[in-house]
Each structure stands twice: as structure tokens, then as C-alpha cells.
Amino acid sequence: MMSDKITGLIYLILLSITGFINSENVIDVVGIQWYYLSYLNIFFLGFTLLKRLLQNRKENNISFLSNPLIKLYVIFFLFCSLSLVFSINHSVSIIALSKLSITLISLFLFEELQIFKNFNINQLSILFSTYLLIEVFLSIKPFFEIIQVTDYDFSMADQFLRGAAANKNITSASIAFKIPFIYFLIFKYKNIFLRILLLIICTTAFFNLIILSSRAIILSVTISSLFYFTGSIISSYISNYNSKLILKNLFIFFIPIVMALGISNTYFKNESTNIGNRISSINSDDVSSSTRFRYYTKGTNYALKNPFLGVGIGNWQLISIKLDSDSLESYIVPYVAHNDFIELATEIGILGAVIYLIFILSSLYFLAKMFFYKKIEYSHNAILILAIPGIIYFLDANLNFPLYRPIMLVNILFYSTFIYGLYKHQNLKNLK
Secondary structure, three states, X not given: OOXXXXXXXXXXXXXXXXXXXXXXXXXXXXXXXXXXXHHHHHHHHHHHHHHHHHOXXXXXXXXXXXXXXXXXXXXXXXXXXXXHHHOOOHHHHHHHHHHHHHHHHHHHHHHHXXXXXXXXXXXXXXXXXXXXXXXXXXXXXXXXXXXXXXXXXXXXXXXXXXXXXXXXXXXXHHHHHHHHHHHHHHHHOOOHHHHHHHHXXXXXXXXXXXXXXXXXXXXXXXXHHHHHHHHXXXXXXXXXOOHHHHHHHHHHHHHHHXXXXXXXXXXXXXXXXXXXXXXXXXXXXXXXXXXXXXXXXXXXXXXXXXXXXXXXXXXXXXXXXXXOOOOOEOOEOOOOOOOHHHHXXXXXXXXXXXXXXXXXXXXXXHHHHHHOOOOOOOOHHHHHHHHHHXXXXXXXXXXXOHHHOHHHHHHHHHHHHHHHHHHHHOOHHHHO
């Protein structure tokens, strides 16, 4: 039978194309992507278990629980399962639970196929960068078609620039998540022509984010940039201070952002398409922002009043009608809380939501330990770059709803698995 490395490579490729699974016959591609993921995972789960049986492997079947990521997710999954007892709609909970079980199977397969041993962070960066290029092309191509016939307006992004995810906010989050891996390759490889090519791709990706105008992602990129700047200053004191190297790294990091902003100012001259106005519109007086703050407040209040007994996994969409009944307009209901952690707190209790929060932040914890670990020589700059996808996902989880979006789910599974593997095996030669 095939080796684990070949099987793992096939699984990685098939899993990573989930975000591109689409059909013109569906309104929301999420359903068909979950359908694809379920069959993919069931097939590879059956294949790996059969392979283990034929090879008479004697390893403990629950040895995968030694992986803290899987252990955390199993505990989270148990909280979700227990919430069925208190669920106000068992059918909705079972559907949500089935999606979470698909995630759990993916984590098991990553461990079983020893993904973090057979593949390194360089290969992951190349994979993510390749898919970033495809996502940017699919999203930005309509923009150039539009400006040939008329002026572009940000409102057009919802309909024309949605890209592979069929939603501009999800497309923005997926692109922003992958951009740091382009940076990783820029800092990793010294070939000047390759660096220029990667910088062009990076600049194009940032410009794509600007024209998609997702304020949550613009805010996330801003915070991530401040994190990188601050982290670079801190690293100069941890390692031997080298002001020229720090300035060089900062210049390389910010040049694509500055260039993207410069290009956007060339295209967008009126106030309605000014990026500064888009950022400044993120305030409590804005309709979209005030609506989200209302969901956050009511969801948090409910969770605090019911800290142990939630309404059942997946049932926010039902309890929110009652919680937000005094503010409902027409038939518009708060289907999601626009904050995965608050939504989970109302569904499975505060402790279950905290377990999921720890799972999401675990990668940043591992990276932080490596950053301040002085006994091994490696690049602090690489650690800072690799921390940015985790920050992007965490912020997106606080402002949107990536938990049930397969394209974001695949991103965080890949990322978490590889960061843990990097930390566990201290294979830091790829970070020098």
C-alpha cells in the first residue's frame, strides 16, 4: 500500500481544494463544501484504518490524544455533544455536530498520516501561496473588467468580486490569512528575481483586500501590521541588536502595503471609495457595526445568565430570534452572532467556548514560547510572520463566523497542525 507520505500528500491536496468546490446550482457553496469534506474524510479514514489493520499495527488506537490540539478539540467536541441534552432543536444540533465531527476526523488523519513530520513549513508556505494566487486571480479579475466600462464602487464587491468563497468577507479573510506565507517565502529565499515576483503577488493581494473593502479584515491587517512592527522592536532586544536588519525587514514587510495603498489612491479619488473613510466608518454609529455590537451584548448577557447550560450546539440561530425580537426588522433574523466565541458560549456554555478559544490560541502560544526560547538559534522574524495567520483567524472569529466555513476551517487546521509540529520537534532549521 502507499506510504504515509504519499497518502498524506494526496490528502493535503484534496483537502486544500475544499475552498474551490463550487456549483452554480446552489446559493451558498458552504453546503456542497461540507458535503465534499464529509466524503473525503470518510474515505481517508476508512483507508487509514484498513491500512493499520492489514499492517497489524499495535499502536494504541487513542494514541492520537497525546497531541494537545486533538485533546483540546475532543474536549470541545464532548461539550458540544453534551449540549444535545439541553438543545432546543435536536435536528439543528445534530447537523452542527456532524460538521464538527468532520473537523475532528481531519485532525485524526493529520496525526495518523504524520503530516507535521512528513511535510515542513516551507512546503506549507508554497501550498498556501499557490492557492492565494488562485484566490486573488478569481477575485480581482472582475475588477479590471469593471473599470474598463465604468467607475468601480465598493458596493460592487458583494456581487462581482466574491471569488472562490462566493462571499467577499470570507474571500478577504482567506486571502489575508495566506498573505503571511508569501512573506515567509520572501524572507526565506534570497534570489532577487523570486523576491520581486513574490512582492508583486503580495502587493496585488493587499490591493485585492482594499477593493473587497471588508472592514473587519482591513482592521485585522492593521492590527497584524502593528503586531509585526512591535514584535520586530522586541526581537531586537532579545537577539543581538541589529538595527539595519530590523529596518530592512520592516521595509520589506511594509512596502507591499504602501504600494497597494498608492495604487488604490490612483484608482479611487472620490470619498465613497476612499480607504481611509472605510476604516473610519468602523464605529458604533454605523448600522453594520451597531448590529454586531447588539448581537454581542445580547449573546454575552445570555451566556452570563446561563453559564453552564446552553441552548444546544447550532441553536444560536433560534434563540437569537427571541433575544433580538425587540430589534427585528421585516424577516431579517440574526442567523449568526458574528463572533464564534460568544455564539458558542450561548450554545454550549462558557467553559466549552473557553476550550475552543484555547484551541484557536494554542498556535500563538507555541510560537510565543519559541520566540522567547533563547537556547536555539532561529529567526525571530520568521516567528513573527508565522504568528500573523493565527492573529488574522482569531480576529476574524471575533468579527465574523469562520467556525462553519470550510475554506477557513481548512486554513486553521493546516496552520495549527504545522505550528504544533514545528514546536514539538523544534525543527527550526527552516526558520533560520
